[in-house]
Amino acid sequence: MSTPAKAPAERYQLFRRTGSTRWQVRFSIKGQGQFKRSLDTDDEREAERRADAIWYEATYRAEQGLTAKTHTFDSVAEAYIAQILREVERGERRADQGKSEPAVIRRYFVGYFGDKPVDAVTEADLERYAEWRRTYWTEGPGKLITHIEYERGRPPPSSACTTLCAVPECIHVQED
Numbered sequence: 001m002s003t004p005a006k007a008p009a010e011r012y013q014l015f016r017r018t019g020s021t022r023w024q025v026r027f028s029i030k031g032q033g034q035f036k037r038s039l040d041t042d043d044e045r046e047a048e049r050r051a052d053a054i055w056y057e058a059t060y061r062a063e064q065g066l067t068a069k070t071h072t073f074d075s076v077a078e079a080y081i082a083q084i085l086r087e088v089e090r091g092e093r094r095a096d097q098g099k100s101e102p103a104v105i106r107r108y109f110v111g112y113f114g115d116k117p118v119d120a121v122t123e124a125d126l127e128r129y130a131e132w133r134r135t136y137w138t139e140g141p142g143k144l145i146t147h148i149e150y151e152r153g154r155p156p157p158s159s160a161c162t163t164l165c166a167v168p169e170c171i172h173v174q175e176d
Contacts, residue, residue: 001091007061012055014039014047023047027055067121073113073121077105110142 014026023039025047039050039091042144058068081102088098112129136142 014044014051023051025051025054027058028059029062029068035068044059051163070119072115072116073118074110074115076118077110077113082104109134 010067012025015024015026017024021042025039026034026036028034035054037054037147039047039054041047041050042142060117061070062068075157084093087093088095096154112132113125116125132140137145
């Protein structure tokens with residue numbers, strides 16, 4: 001025999017902030033802290049429906065060993081870039097890595113995966129990324145870039161972008 005599900009009042013709390021007509025939800029998940037989110041609705045029944053969906057998803061993710069909050073690829077990438085910059089400041093990385101690595105991460109990885117949840121990236125996504133990356137300069141967003149500016153402590157030179165297909169050696173250098 002199954003046990004009855006928790007009543008909504010035991011799972012989460014619906015509330016409205018002072019001066020707002022929009023509903024919000026608040027709940028906690030053991031070991032992961034408290035969650036607050038706007039439900040973007042004035043209708044109480046719709047707010048309950050949305051709160052249920054959010055609570056069930058967060059609970060399911062926690063039960064699967066995932067963080068209850070989803071993290072997008074671009075937000076994780078920006079946190080990693082911030083770490084790179086801190087390491088450059090402390091002298092743990094070369095100064096040029098503080099310029100080149102963030103540019104590569106933003107151009108290629110964030111450019112492709114964007115706001116996709118990190119834990120939703122599949123092997124198929126990685127295979128599609130590899131193909132997208134091979135053709136970035138010929139068929140993708142790179143084909144619209146006509147010049148790349150370089151900073152070297154003197155007047156910046158620029159070089160014309162080639163329209164050749166990216167070769168694995170070049171991709172490897174740019175992504176390392």
